[in-house]
Amino acid sequence: MNDGRKRNSGDGPRGPAKRDGKDAPRRSPKRGTKASGKAAQKAAVQLGPREKAEWSPLGGAGGPLDKTKDEQRIAKLMARAGVASRREVERMIADGRVALNGQILETPATLLKNLDGVTVDGKPVGEPEVARLFAYHKPSGLLTAARDPGGRPTIYDRLPPNLPRVMPVGRLDLNTEGLLLLTNDGELKRLMELPKTGIERTYRARAFGDISQEQLEDLIDGVEVDGMRYGKIDANLERRTGRNQWIEMTLTEGKNREVRKVLEHLGLQVSRLIRTRYGPFTIGDLQPGDVSEIKRGDLERFVKELG
Structure with a gap:
């Protein structure tokens, strides 16, 4: 500790x-x-306006939090969006709580460019913020x-x-x-x-x-x-x-x-x-x-x- x-x-x-x-x-x-x-x-705590993740050098090409790849595993995208950790997202998918365009996902290996159409318990998942x-x-x-x-x-x-x-x-x-x-x-x-x-x-x-x-x-x-x-x-x-x-x-x-x-x-x-x-x-x-x-x-x- x-x-x-x-x-x-x-x-x-x-x-x-x-x-x-x-x-x-x-x-x-x-x-x-x-x-x-x-x-x-x-x-x-001073909360500014909502900023898209692309603003941040944290997500620059080749960086530790690179968001420029064409496709990424859905568990990683959802973790970046702050839904939960990758492991927790994988459990959500296993429990049938995650859907894409209305279809329940069966694997966390699903590759996506963004989170358009992704829902958790029927609620849309927003794109990652900075x-x-x-x-x-x-x-x-x-x-x-x-x-x-x-x-x-x-x-x-x-x-x-x-x-x-x-x-x-x-x-x-x-x-x-x-x-x-x-x-x-x-x-x-x-x-x-x-x-x-x-x-x-x-x-x-x-x-x-x-x-x-x-x-x-x-x-x-x-x-x-x-x-x-x-x-x-x-x-x-x-x-x-x-x-x-x-x-x-x-x-x-x-x-x-x-x-x-x-x-x-x-x-x-x-x-x-x-x-x-x-x-x-x-x-x-x-x-x-x-x-x-x-x-x-x-x-x-x-x-x-x-x-």
């Missing part, structure tokens, strides 16, 4: 530090290596899911109503808070989640127990926990008060509950976990529940660097 933000003293972003009266030392924020860390700035990326400060206690059969609140219950249809880039656990990136573009989501891109994520964990910096430094070679191998983790002990400490961890894999499992493997109990950075994008001064759009130029430079 994986800072570069301007840190306030104590617990995490802003206010919570005041509650236990303990302050964390000030440290220089890490910076992303590929784009400006100012990309996620505190601001109200790729956009948003930084959201996810509060603890929300699921990163569209809905929960058990009725627990999700991020979509709390997101501002003026956002376009967005999908999360990766996930944060129910009780993990901090930076969650959101995009309207399924291909951008896929690109940022691919393990081979090696995008760093930084977390801060408050944990109880005994640990040394030397033990944390051993994680740089990876660690195996209950048969699962976790790759390189750059971990640093920020400060300690008694048996309570704040630990910063940067990794690139982001496997399910990775930070919690690794720290529990080391004999620690995690009481709070905050993601502060995803690639060059940071939580900055965003307060819980705040959303800010990443600047177009920062996003384009980031995608170009990913190649």
Whole structure:
């Protein structure tokens, strides 16, 4: 699970530090290596007019999100349009929910030049808009899911109503808070989640127990926990008060509950976990529940660097 933000003293972003009266030392924020860390700035979400995807250099010929090919698989086109991820679109097709000119599609391998005549549950699918990326400060206690059969609140219950249809880039656990990136573009989501891109994520964990910096430094070679191998983790002990400490961890894999499992493997109990950075994008001064759009130029430079 994986800072570069301007840190306030104590617990995490802003206010919570005041509650236990303990302050964390000030440290220089890490910076992303590929784009400006100012990309996620505190601001109200400003939604401009609808823009067609062809406007964006993100979709330029030969680029990672190239939209100039004559024909593409329908699952890819629908993901680009923000309907769902490719895998989810494939499930929709298997369930008979997707049709072309009134005919139910049977395979996600269908090749199309555009989405004219494509419907989901009888509703037309619009053409892709320009790729956009948003930084959201996810509060603890929300699921990163569209809905929960058990009725627990999700991020979509709390997101501002003026956002376009967005999908999360990766996930944060129910009780993990901090930076969650959101995009309207399924291909951008896929690109940022691919393990081979090696995008760093930084977390801060408050944990109880005994640990040394030397033990944390051993994680740089990876660690195996209950048969699962976790790759390189750059971990640093920020400060300690008694048996309570704040630990910063940067990794690139982001496997399910990775930070919690690794720290529990080391004999620690995690009481709070905050993601502060995803690639060059940071939580900055965003307060819980705040959303800010990443600047177009920062996003384009980031995608170009990913190649």
